[in-house]
Amino acid sequence: MAVSANRLELLQIADAVAREKSIDRMIVIEAMQDAIQKAARSRYGAETEVKAEINPSTGELKMWRLLEVVETVEEYSRQISLEDARNRNDAAQLGDYVTEPLPPIEFGRIAAQSAKQVIVQKVRDAERERMYEEYKDRIGEIINGSVKRVEYGNVIVDLGRGEAIIRRDELIPRETFRYGDRVRAYIHDVRQEQRGPQIFLSRTHPQFMAKLFTQEVPEIYDGVINIRSIARDPGSRAKIAVTSNDSSIDPVGACVGMRGSRVQAVVNELQGEKIDIIPWTDSIADLVVSALQPAEVVKVVLDEQVERVEVVVPDEQLSLAIGRRGQNVRLASQLTGWDIDILTEQEESERRQKEFTERSDLFMNAMNVDEMVAQLLASEGFASLEEVAYVEPIEISSIEGFDEETAAEIQARASEFLEQAERERDQKRTELGVQDELYEIDGLNAAMLVALGEDGVKTVEDFAGYTPDDLVGWKERENGEVKFFDGVFKDFPVSREEAEDMIMFARVKVGWITQEELDGDTQDLDEEAETADDAEAQEE
Structure with a gap:
């Protein structure tokens, strides 16, 4: 009866550990088998190959010594000759293993402690693997947990069946957590590291805001409204661009909600972070104008080659467009993906005047024409000598005060200057090899x-x-x-x-x-x- 009780107790322990750690019962039983094998080797010698097996139904424990079938025996504790092996089993071949039953053993204190360490390590490894498999496909989700502890500004979150970490730089500025606080965060990475799987959470990630809106706005969850871009200055301000697949639904209004209820729920979760919701458009110019709100925009000039936008605003709107510490223009740039330069009307006027003067001087010096002719060409939009030399002659002769003869002379002088400059550059090219x-x-x-x-x-x-x-x-x-x-x-x-x-x-x-x-x-x-x-x- 004592043996039966021990068997039952072994299975009860395995069941209890499997339930507590949320791992497969067989993993615990296999860990016990490994532990018993290790303890048995300490009893029969480390060189002995021992196999232990626990019946998962009855809890019965059996042990065998494994002996490899070889031609010539060198290690009697691990090997057996082919002749002796065939005396036990006629089908034995070289390289096979034959088993030799071992009697039950009494575990000493050291052997039992060693067995316990094996079981604990195996269970811990299984628990880590289970946690990694559970969370590796949940990157991009929002998860709830409770604060377990705070270490050097990093928050350790208890997820119930595992732990996660919110690093200090992934926390919203000035927010603090204490033990037991409920916390909601975004899973942005799950990695296998030397110390086990690590689940990294974030409250500053732009997609955290996107997921919060998805929870609060049914139209986003259903796919009727799409979030096209997000820019955040965590804890301070954010801009989000949305578009609707249904022309009858206002995407901005749906995200704001009745009396601002939907956006306010997101704001409260983000510690009062102000959120500007703007309609998305494929026109970069219109998108930049909307992104810079509440500032008014007078003029937008695009440079598609380097994805740069030059925005002109009224003089009194400059500080509003730039925002405190450049926040407004920085978020607008992140939202659109384009670099944004802000100019006032006065700055643009001064720059245009400077460019006009530089072009006039260029035409005067290069073509040896008087100031009036140079200024007429500059005012008509000619920006370079190449444009003057290679446009259709009628575009110059049609300028008031010019005729065909004047146009031909101007183009000839521009071409002559360009050819001379090209010869000089070609000579320098030759000198450079x-x-x-x-x-x-x-x-x-x-x-x-x-x-x-x-x-x-x-x-x-x-x-x-x-x-x-x-x-x-x-x-x-x-x-x-x-x-x-x-x-x-x-x-x-x-x-x-x-x-x-x-x-x-x-x-x-x-x-x-x-x-x-x-x-x-x-x-x-x-x-x-x-x-x-x-x-x-x-x-x-």
């Missing part, structure tokens, strides 16, 4: 070759090693601020697509790739773009 074959790349001129030479490029092969970023520059966003790094062609109107075409032409020319491979890659990219467009259309 830049080879003539680079002229074969469509789009490159002498001025560009000088810039390349100053950057150390001498041959087509040198040029083939460039990336589009090297030529036209690139942007990096850090702490909400966008920094633009100039490329070699910073002073030339070259788009990223044109830069890429030049580089690929050079790579084909030097034999790095073939034209067939290039055409194939281009076709694949076009098909991927079409597939992406179709998928986006279906989502909408």
Whole structure:
């Protein structure tokens, strides 16, 4: 009867641990088997291979010694000869294992402690694996928990069946938590680390706000309203752009709710963070105007090549447009994804006057014309000598006070100046050692070759090693601020697509790739773009 009681107690322990740790009962039983095997090896010798088995139904424990079948026995505690093995089992072959029953053993204090450590470690590993499997697919969800402790500003959250952490930089500024407080946060990462799976939560992530709106606004949950972009200054201010798939539903009004009830619920959760809700539009100019509210915008000028927007506001609206410590314009820039420069009407007027003067001086000095002619050309919108030299003659002769003869003379002088400048640049290009074959790349001129030479490029092969970023520059966003790094062609109107075409032409020319491979890659990219467009259309 005593043996039966021990068996029953073994299964009861396994069941209790499995329930408490929310892991499979068999994992606990396997941990017990491993622990018994380890304890048995300490009794029979560490070199002995022991197998223990607990019957999951009855709790009966059996143990065997495992002996490997070999030709010549070197370790009698682990090996057995083929002849002896076949005396026990006629089918035994070299490399097989035969078993030899072992009697039950009494565990000493040290062996029992060692067995306990094995079980605890196995159960802990299983618990960690269960937690990782449970939460790895829940990234992007909002989860509720209670504060377990606060360590160095980081909040440890009890999720019931695991722990998570909200790092100090993922907490809304000035919010504090104490033991037992309820907390709601966004799961933004789940990672397997050396100390076990780590669940990272955030209350500052933009998608935390998106999920809160999804909970508060049924139209967002149902997919009628889409959140297109979010920009946050956690704890202070946020901007969110929304659009509706149903023209009869006002997306902004639906998010605000009756008397602001819906947006207020989100504001309360975010410690009073003010939220501007604006309608999304595919027109960047209109989106920027809405994003800069409550400031009024007089004029918007887009530079699509570098994704930069120049916004002109009334003089008295400048501080409102920029916001305290640049907050309003920074959030608008994050929301739209474009860099935004704010100018007052007076600043724009002064700049335009300066540009007008510079153009007039350029035309006067380059073409040797009087001030009135230069100012007429500048006032008509001519910004460069190239424009003057290569436009249709009628565009100049149609200017009041000009005739065909005057237009022809002006264009001839502009062309002569440009040709002289081109010769000088080509001479400098030669002095820099830049080879003539680079002229074969469509789009490159002498001025560009000088810039390349100053950057150390001498041959087509040198040029083939460039990336589009090297030529036209690139942007990096850090702490909400966008920094633009100039490329070699910073002073030339070259788009990223044109830069890429030049580089690929050079790579084909030097034999790095073939034209067939290039055409194939281009076709694949076009098909991927079409597939992406179709998928986006279906989502909408």
